[in-house]
Amino acid sequence: MSTEILMPALSPTMTEGNLTKWLVKEGQEIKAGDVIAEIETDKATMEVEAVDEGFVEKLLYKEGDINIPVNKPIALISSEKDSSIEIKDKKFEKSSKKEINKTKESNSNAQEVNKDPNKDTITMRQAIRDTIAEEMRKEKKVFILGEEVAEYQGAYKVTQGLLDEFGKKRVIDTPISEHGFTGLAVGAAFKGLIPIVEFMTFNFSMQAIDQIINSAAKTLYMSGGQINCPIVFRGPNGAAAQVAAQHSQDFSSWYAHVPGLKVVSPSTPLNAKGLLREAIRDPNPVIFLENEILYGLKGEILSDENFTIPFGKANIAKEGKDTTIVTYSIMLHKSLEAAKILQEKHNLDIEVIDLQSLRPLDSETIINSVKKTNRIVTVEESWPFASIGSEIVNLVQKNAFDYLDAPIIKINSADVPMPYSSELEKLYLPQIDDIVKAVKEVNYI
Amino acid sequence: MKKLSKADHLKIFSYMLKIRRFEERSAQLYGMGHIGGFCHLYIGQEAVVVGVLMTIKKNDSVVTTYRDHGHMIARGLNPKKIMAELTGRSDGYSAGKGGSMHMFSKENNFYGGHGIVGAQVPIGTGIAFTHKYNGDKNICRTYIGDGAMNNGQVFEAFNLAALWQLPVLYIIENNKYGMGTAVDRAAAGSHLYKRGEAFGIKGEILDGMNVYSVIKAAEKAGEYVRSGKGPYILEVQTYRYRGHSMSDPAKYRTKDELEKYKNSDPIEIVKEEILKKKIASKKELEKLNKEIIEEIKSAVDFALESNFPSSEELYTDVYI
Numbered sequence: 174m175s176t177e178i179l180m181p182a183l184s185p186t187m188t189e190g191n192l193t194k195w196l197v198k199e200g201q202e203i204k205a206g207d208v209i210a211e212i213e214t215d216k217a218t219m220e221v222e223a224v225d226e227g228f229v230e231k232l233l234y235k236e237g238d239i240n241i242p243v244n245k246p247i248a249l250i251s252s253e254k255d256s257s258i259e260i261k262d263k264k265f266e267k268s269s270k271k272e273i274n275k276t277k278e279s280n281s282n283a284q285e286v287n288k289d290p291n292k293d294t295i296t297m298r299q300a301i302r303d304t305i306a307e308e309m310r311k312e313k314k315v316f317i318l319g320e321e322v323a324e325y326q327g328a329y330k331v332t333q334g335l336l337d338e339f340g341k342k343r344v345i346d347t348p349i350s351e352h353g354f355t356g357l358a359v360g361a362a363f364k365g366l367i368p369i370v371e372f373m374t375f376n377f378s379m380q381a382i383d384q385i386i387n388s389a390a391k392t393l394y395m396s397g398g399q400i401n402c403p404i405v406f407r408g409p410n411g412a413a414a415q416v417a418a419q420h421s422q423d424f425s426s427w428y429a430h431v432p433g434l435k436v437v438s439p440s441t442p443l444n445a446k447g448l449l450r451e452a453i454r455d456p457n458p459v460i461f462l463e464n465e466i467l468y469g470l471k472g473e474i475l476s477d478e479n480f481t482i483p484f485g486k487a488n489i490a491k492e493g494k495d496t497t498i499v500t501y502s503i504m505l506h507k508s509l510e511a512a513k514i515l516q517e518k519h520n521l522d523i524e525v526i527d528l529q530s531l532r533p534l535d536s537e538t539i540i541n542s543v544k545k546t547n548r549i550v551t552v553e554e555s556w557p558f559a560s561i562g563s564e565i566v567n568l569v570q571k572n573a574f575d576y577l578d579a580p581i582i583k584i585n586s587a588d589v590p591m592p593y594s595s596e597l598e599k600l601y602l603p604q605i606d607d608i609v610k611a612v613k614e615v616n617y618i
Numbered sequence: 619m620k621k622l623s624k625a626d627h628l629k630i631f632s633y634m635l636k637i638r639r640f641e642e643r644s645a646q647l648y649g650m651g652h653i654g655g656f657c658h659l660y661i662g663q664e665a666v667v668v669g670v671l672m673t674i675k676k677n678d679s680v681v682t683t684y685r686d687h688g689h690m691i692a693r694g695l696n697p698k699k700i701m702a703e704l705t706g707r708s709d710g711y712s713a714g715k716g717g718s719m720h721m722f723s724k725e726n727n728f729y730g731g732h733g734i735v736g737a738q739v740p741i742g743t744g745i746a747f748t749h750k751y752n753g754d755k756n757i758c759r760t761y762i763g764d765g766a767m768n769n770g771q772v773f774e775a776f777n778l779a780a781l782w783q784l785p786v787l788y789i790i791e792n793n794k795y796g797m798g799t800a801v802d803r804a805a806a807g808s809h810l811y812k813r814g815e816a817f818g819i820k821g822e823i824l825d826g827m828n829v830y831s832v833i834k835a836a837e838k839a840g841e842y843v844r845s846g847k848g849p850y851i852l853e854v855q856t857y858r859y860r861g862h863s864m865s866d867p868a869k870y871r872t873k874d875e876l877e878k879y880k881n882s883d884p885i886e887i888v889k890e891e892i893l894k895k896k897i898a899s900k901k902e903l904e905k906l907n908k909e910i911i912e913e914i915k916s917a918v919d920f921a922l923e924s925n926f927p928s929s930e931e932l933y934t935d936v937y938i
Contacts, residue, residue: 316751340750348781353740353774360744363729364679366751384771387734388741396722397713398935400729432936457937 257457319371355381390433485533660688671830671900736769746786765796821851
């Protein structure tokens, strides 16, 4: 009788993994607890242990196979030794090419990208890392610090390889001490260095929010223009997958509320590069809100090492004439999916604006779009009360009141702490269907 | 300790006196409504900052709390511009946007003036980090009130400074009260400097009413930190004659306690030393006092004649 060993989910956001190494051979006897394989996830390379004992009947994937979906069988274990199974060294069962090709276009990781024939298509994770590295090569004052950024290679592998290239003077592991190391970085910025502070997630920035707001954002003003704070606070923001209330919240409107801070949130590898480079070069404190689920997103980039995206400039991700959707970060992708459905099912031509920069906000692009479409829906992951969408509602009523053909609809996460259960989590977060429904509503369909 | 010259003694005396006279005048201007908001006076604590001043190098950095007027004077900053800031004028160090608690002078390596208790400690540690990063052999002196010694970020900063061997000298100005709460009602354990021991940070306690003991300890501690051995803590025992801020009647302490400290007034100690060593006569010291009074008067005149910031200034210096 055979038991299947499935590709395990080894991180909250893992949807697939790479088989880096088999530590057992076909025919080999294994006991529960034996390490049988090394699997590379979106975050790290992990060892997989056998749960049952028996004999390895078949290895269904070979070493080096990538993008194997979670829960796909990777090996068969039989309870009894089958004399027909010989111990084989390298003769692996050919993995299904079809399977791999099918998943290749979806989320992937940095290693895999190197094999991609299209050199200019990289992941968000790699785009962020490359930009940090490029700017660190150019400017010696730039350094990065945070939890697990150096030896561990980044909790989300964003800083992979930076320690090797730049050494421990400039790639610095900190203790779990956000208030302390954020304040330290702010002091270093006052004195002329350019720190990049990685928060393992922005949830932990709350431990340090006094230093971000009272020190980093206000000192230029309080010193009559003498002391600026060239610093970037970056890390994943918003919901990941089932990490519940304390680890899933969107800080965009929290930080965008504060004069003295600039707040940006990329949605693609391309704008991640342009916005991050701009952030590092900006003499002001910048909050750079990444999204964990987007780290594996692949996209084309410009290889120009001076490519920047100016803050306060939105990107029209899709032109349209019937309704404006204003969004940013991960919700851009849900909005584009919704736009596709609306086109196909309701013949509505949607304009999708990716804000990119939340403070300063590109009011001109929003207003011009509303003047063209006369309808607007805002889509974001933050809570509804005093959100980015609330500010846009204010902007539009003030500047394009007479152009509106329907009340504005604001789509946000539910006004509750993030629940753990996946079913409730789905209800909490804005979904494509919610966007479709709202756009139909402003079109009175 | 290096032997102090006659000029050194007079420098000490005049700086301490200048701080005293400046603060007395600040209290008066506060009463007259020219200074608003929170205003924390340094009267009684002069020996601390002036003692440290005698050991400081030009490119060393300083960061302190909101009780910062005396610190700025001791850093050699212009009393006119300090007073202009206190009175909210455009000629102030922060162009009238900082006020008493938030004053800075980048060109003099003075990094504030911080209004949030404890916040200056990680910041000062970060400035020290920069000195080490740049390899410039300068150090950062970071002042801490006794009240901040119960604030979590202070210990996070201590840990980082010890872990990374940063050139930071922490100077605890223990004036016995965090606002109205006596140290022994706020801090568990014995001496505050001993809280560095957990991180392997050496430290000592000293009499902060006597400037000569401050100089001696600050010199030794400064050399220790500059030599690359990492942080060091001085707990300087001092006393503020006035309340926590201008609006504090200081009813939480006895008159006797205040008198006791006034009887060992830090300026009197220096005066006696100067007279004893015949560095200057009583008459000469009185002349110096009059000159300082005039200097502070002219600072007040300068401040009150200075313009308030123009309305356009409301929106400048938010970003550069």
